[in-house]
Amino acid sequence: MAINAPEGTYDMLSDRKLFWEQFKATARSVFGRYGYVSVETPVIERTELFVRGIGEATDVVSKEMFTAISGANLTKLLAGEKLASKSRLSLRPEGTAGVVRACVQHDLVPQGAPPAKLMYAGQMFRAERPQHGRQREFNQVGIECLGADDPTIDAEGIIMLMRFFAEVGIPRESMTLLVNSMGCEACRPAYREAVLSYMRSHEDALCATCKERMEMNPLRAFDCKNEACARIMEDAPKISDYLCEECAEHYGRVKELLELAGISFVEDSRLVRGLDYYTRTVFEVQVAGSDKAQNAIGGGGRYDKLAEEVGGRPTPGFGFALGFERCANVLEDVGHVFPEARSCQVFVASVADEVRTDAFALTQLLRDAGIQAEEDHQGRSLKSQFKLADKLRAELVVILGPDELREGQVRIRNMHTHEEELIAKDVVAGEIANRL
Numbered sequence: 001m002a003i004n005a006p007e008g009t010y011d012m013l014s015d016r017k018l019f020w021e022q023f024k025a026t027a028r029s030v031f032g033r034y035g036y037v038s039v040e041t042p043v044i045e046r047t048e049l050f051v052r053g054i055g056e057a058t059d060v061v062s063k064e065m066f067t068a069i070s071g072a073n074l075t076k077l078l079a080g081e082k083l084a085s086k087s088r089l090s091l092r093p094e095g096t097a098g099v100v101r102a103c104v105q106h107d108l109v110p111q112g113a114p115p116a117k118l119m120y121a122g123q124m125f126r127a128e129r130p131q132h133g134r135q136r137e138f139n140q141v142g143i144e145c146l147g148a149d150d151p152t153i154d155a156e157g158i159i160m161l162m163r164f165f166a167e168v169g170i171p172r173e174s175m176t177l178l179v180n181s182m183g184c185e186a187c188r189p190a191y192r193e194a195v196l197s198y199m200r201s202h203e204d205a206l207c208a209t210c211k212e213r214m215e216m217n218p219l220r221a222f223d224c225k226n227e228a229c230a231r232i233m234e235d236a237p238k239i240s241d242y243l244c245e246e247c248a249e250h251y252g253r254v255k256e257l258l259e260l261a262g263i264s265f266v267e268d269s270r271l272v273r274g275l276d277y278y279t280r281t282v283f284e285v286q287v288a289g290s291d292k293a294q295n296a297i298g299g300g301g302r303y304d305k306l307a308e309e310v311g312g313r314p315t316p317g318f319g320f321a322l323g324f325e326r327c328a329n330v331l332e333d334v335g336h337v338f339p340e341a342r343s344c345q346v347f348v349a350s351v352a353d354e355v356r357t358d359a360f361a362l363t364q365l366l367r368d369a370g371i372q373a374e375e376d377h378q379g380r381s382l383k384s385q386f387k388l389a390d391k392l393r394a395e396l397v398v399i400l401g402p403d404e405l406r407e408g409q410v411r412i413r414n415m416h417t418h419e420e421e422l423i424a425k426d427v428v429a430g431e432i433a434n435r436l
């Protein structure tokens with residue numbers, strides 16, 4: 001039986017791959033205007049990084065990580081040996097922890113330095129139940145800004161994300177930007193207590209999962225998709241009533257700057273996001289129409305304690321990630337025209353076998369002149385070579401015939417207008433370059 005790609009993964013074939021490359025180029029161009037530069041961190045990291053950084057109680061870490069064990073270790077493991085923590089590696093479920101680790105490891109934000117503005121793009125892995133818009137391997141583009149806690153960083157980051165979505169073609173009216181503040185270590189504990197005591201008073205009606213994680217992380221109940229839990233959490237205490245003065249001021253300034261930039265948003269006091277590391281600003285961009293569980297195309301927030309969690313000095317941070325496949329789904333829904341990968345601008349056709357060596361040489365010559373050129377490799381008839389040129393969407397076909405070649409000439413056919421003309425073989429590369 002044929003072996004297919006694992007469930008929740010997919011093969012990025014040529015057209016989609018071309019779109020992914022363009023998508024990343026657009027991100028580099030938009031984010032570059034705000035000072036962000038690209039970095040690439042490993043796809044595998046020590047499991048500990050995610051446990052400490054993202055939080056042990058989160059779904060992503062407790063249930064969804066692909067944890068890798070090398071072959072040699074597997075043998076030892078089967079023999080009952082305990083693995084050293086440094087041998088436990090996990091495929092990254094998100095990009096922030098790795099980038100922050102790299103910043104700490106390479107001291108990218110020394111004291112007094114300007115903020116490090118970094119962007120990344122690549123695969124993330126989560127062992128979730130695969131469904132439309134929810135995969136086990138998916139691609140994200142993200143940014144992280146370390147070293148500044150000013151609300152201008154949060155505001156410009158959100159503005160930049162909205163600019164990016166507009167530039168790739170996602171209609172503004174299909175997106176809702178939700179914002180909230182999650183407070184800081186000074187004000188969140190009291191809020192957490194208030195939510196916990198509210199949940200205790202409704203414990204009987206909560207789902208098993210919410211009950212189970214109530215003590216460890218009560219705020220996660222805001223993300224629960226169970227209808228009864230959602231109804232109960234509607235009336236739960238609101239973080240806005242608990243923010244300390246500094247957090248309230250920070251949040252107020254972020255909103256003010258967004259308004260100034262003409263970015264409309266909806267405040268959602270129930271937006272807590274799934275990862276433990278957020279402090280203060282959190283935000284999410286949702287699209288209408290798709291399944292509620294998969295309607296977020298991007299989101300992020302501030303994480304002022306994360307660098308310390310992974311062993312660095314106190315370094316405030318802000319970041320977001322957006323999902324490539326979910327964006328592509330939205331673009332599909334709005335009838336976006338995706339690029340088609342093309343491998344041939346000019347096709348070199350041979351009228352007879354005796355000119356095939358000339359065709360081979362001319363094809364190389366055109367390639368060396370920077371032109372995407374192709375010829376027949378399967379001994380096709382002239383008619384079938386034309387069909388192939390058409391299929392490859394060649395713009396021009398160079399026709400080599402023994403009679404014309406003897407006179408030092410070749411024929412060029414324009415595949416759109418079907419016009420043909422004779423030109424001197426010696427100048428063919430230059431002539432073709434002019435016509436493309």
Ligand code: AMP
Nearest residue numbers: 133134135138296297298321322323326
């Ligand atoms: P998160 O790190 O969960 O905030 O995810 C950031 C973005 O990545 C989301 O807004 C989605 O667009 C995308 N994303 C997250 N999980 C998945 C998944 N399992 N499959 C596809 N896209 C995802």
